[in-house]
Amino acid sequence: MKKLIIAGKEFHSRLFLGTGKFGSPKQMEDAVLASGSEMVTVALKRLDMETNTDVLLTHLQHTHINLLPNTSGARNAKEAIFAAQLAREALETNWLKLEIHPDPRYLMPDPVETLKACEELAKLGFVVLPYIHADPVLCKRLEDAGTAAVMPLGSPIGSNKGLKTIDFLEIIIEQSNVPVIIDAGIGSPSDAARAMEIGADAVLVNTAIAVAGNPVEMARAFRLAVEAGRIAYEARLAITKRTAEASSPLTAFLD
C-alpha cells in the first residue's frame, strides 16, 4: 500500500479521526489507537489551554499521533485566521483543518470565506486542509491558493449518510493535484472502503465511530475497511460490465 504524503509528511494510515462526541476521553484514546490513525483533529474551542492539563490532549500523547487543530466555531475568514494563530501557538503545529461554517444547523462550509482564509493562511505558512463542499471548481481554486489538501464532504457532517456527493467527489479526485480527504458523512466502514476504492487519498471519520455501540471495535473496522479500499484501488478494480457477453455476438460476421 502506497504511503500517503501531505505537505511532505508521510502517513502509513489513511484514516483520520475526529475526537468529539466520545463518551469519555479514555474511550476516544482507545478508539484512536485501535484505528491506527496517525492524524486526529481537535477543535480549538474544546481545548482548555489555560490549565495546561487539557484532558483531551493528555489522552492524545502518543508519538505516532499528529494533532490537526480545527477552527470549528469560526463564522468567517477573520475569525478562522485568528483561531488558527491561537491553535498554532497552543499546539505548536502549523497544520490546520480550516472549518468555516456559518450555518450551525447543517454546518455547511462557506466556500467564499474558506477560500479567502486559505489564501491568507497559506501565506502565513500554515499547512491548510480545508473542509469544503464537494465542489470541483472550489478545489481547483484552493489549489491555486496554496492548500495542502482538500477535504470535501460526502454528506452533511454527522449525518452518517455516506457518499451522497460521489459524482462530484470522482471529478475532484480525477482533477486534483493535492490529496483528497473525504471528510464528512461517512457512516459505516463500507462507505469508507467505497471512498478509498474511488481513489480518495484518505478519509476522516468521527461520529460513525464515536457514537457506535462499541467505538473501539468500530475504529478497528474502519481501519480494515480503509486498508481494504485502498488496496483494491491500487490493485485496480475489475471493470463492471454494462452488458452481458452474448454467445453469438452481433458483430461476429465482421471477423
Added chain:
Amino acid sequence: MGFKEIYNLYSWEEIKESINNKSSHDVEMALSSHHRTLEDFKALISPAAVPFLEDMAQLSRQFTQKRFGKTIQMYSPLYLSNVCNNFCVYCGFNFDNKIKRKTLTPDEISLEIAEIKKQGFNHILLVTGEARQTVHVDYFKKAIKIIKPHFANISIEVQPLEQDEYKELQLAGVYAVLVYQETYHKERYPGYHPKGKKANFYYRLETPDRAGKAGMHKIGLGVLLGLEDWRTDSFFCALHLDYLQKKYWQTKYSVSFPRIRSAQGAFAPNVLVSDRDFVQLICAYRLINEDVELSISTRESEQFRNNIIRLGITSMSAGSKTNPGGYAVDTKSLEQFVISDERSAHQIAKFISSINYEPVWKDWDKSFL
C-alpha cells in the same frame, strides 16, 4: 413577515383542539417520517403519543447522540441582581416581595466567579431581574469585562433589550441570549405579568428577533411549564423556534424547560406537568429538531436529571445558586427558585461519566467574537 404577524395567524383554542384530536395514526406517521413538521410535533406532544413514549425516547437518544455525541455541556448560572420592577406572580424576585435586594458590585462579582471557576465551569449564564435604573447595558458591560478573562462562554438571561444593546453586548463577549416567553397565551399573559415592562406581551415576543438581528451566536427560548396548557404553549414555542431558525440562520438555538412544581414556593402551578409529560415534550422537540440544544436546570430533581441525560438533553447546570451572592458573598439570601438537585458540580460530573457520557466544560473560545 415578523413573528408577531405569524403568531397572530394562529388561535390558541384551535391549536389546542388540533393537538388533542391527533390520533395514534398521526403519531405513527410522525414517528416514521423523514422530515418532521410542526404538524408532526403536535402529534408527538399529543395525548395520543403517550403509548409511544418508549419509541420516542429511543429515537430521541439516537438523534441526540448522532448530533451531540455522548456529551453533556456543563454551565453555571451567576445571579448578578435580584432588583426587579416586574410583578410576575410566580417569581421570588417580584417587586412586591419584601426581600433584601442586591446587585453585585465588581468586587463581589470577582468573588463569585472565583467560586464558580473552582467548581470547574467555563460556561457561565448571567441572570438578573429587570431594573434599568441599576442593571443596564453599562452594568452588564462592566460585569462582562470582569468575567470574560475567566470564562470561555458567556450567556445572559436578563431583561429584553434593544437590538443595538444586544450588539454592544455581543461585541463585549456575550455568546447567547436566553429569553423565555413564559406563556404564549396572549390573553392569559397579563394575569401573570400585571405591571412593569414585562407586561408588554409583544415586546417580549419580538425580543429573539432583536437578538437575532444583532447577530447573537445563540438564542434560547422556553415556556414556563405550569402556567398554561403545556402542549399548546410548547407548540407556539416550536413555531417560534422554526421561524427564528429560518430567519437567523447563522444563530444556534436552545430550548429550556423551567417547570413550576407543586409544593414549591408561594405560587401553585395552574397545570401540573408530570415527569412523563416532560419526557414526552423533550423527545418531541428532539424528533422535530435534531440540532436544537435542550437544557435542564437544577430546578429538577436528582433522580429526574440523572435519567434525562440519555433522552435528549444536551446541557445542564450544576451546583447552582439562584440568589445574587449565593456562591461566596451572601450565601443565605433568598433564592429565585428552590434548587431540587443539590449535588455539587463535581458530583454531577462524576455521575455523567459513570453512565459513559462526557461532561464538557469548554466548547467555545473567547477568540471567537
